Amino acid sequence: MVEVYDAHEQGEIVKKWLSENGSAIVMGLVIAFGGLFGFKQWQSWQTSNRQEASVEFQVMGEYLTANQLDAAMANFQKLKDEHAKSPYTSLAALLMARARLEVNQPDLAISQLEFVVENGYPKALTVVARERLARVLLDQGDADGAMTVLNGAQDILGFESRYAEVRGDIHFAQGRTDEAQAAYLEALETLEAGAGDRVKLVMKLESMGAVIPGDGSES
Secondary structure: OOOOOOHHHHHHHHHHHHHHHHHHHHHHHHHHHHHHHHHHHHHHHHHHHHHHHHHHHHHHHHHHHOOOHHHHHHHHHHHHHHOOOOHHHHHHHHHHHHHHHHOOOHHHHHHHHHHHHHHOOOHHHHHHHHHHHHHHHHHOOOHHHHHHHHHOOOOOOOOHHHHHHHHHHHHHHOOOHHHHHHHHHHHHHHOOOOOOOHHHHHHHHHHOOOOOOOOOOOO
């Protein structure tokens, strides 16, 4: 049954409802508007933070291009100290690791790659860092450490071929040729067109006398 109220009754109902719930409404408005302004402040801070990280990354890159590694380190350190979770910092660490390798400082390169493995953002960069770290460790004679790094990856979607190739390199260094061959074949099978060096994989397999699926079928 539909209840019908006259104007006076409706007014009294509204007054009573407001007296019972008015404070809650006010508090709700305060929270709502406070959250809105707080969110806008957070957005502003995020934008400013990204801009600062972008500038530091750009300057660092310019120093590296000019082979001024020591100068670049100042910008990189600021990125680590103030923007540790920024994608720019993870990218900077990968660039710095490469620069260290170019001047024959593998230990320092390893530390930069480990930083990305532990702190990288987005997660895809941690996958890249693990692969590169495994390669450096293998080059330094630490095959077991390299394999441990590879096995620590949670998700390598899109990097299956590269991981399989490094795993093959590790097995080969350990004298486990059958497992190396299997890993190289896996790398070849999962290799996407234009995403890797097929010729290099084929050469590795041919040097082991492996039968390569589909080899010679294309002109």
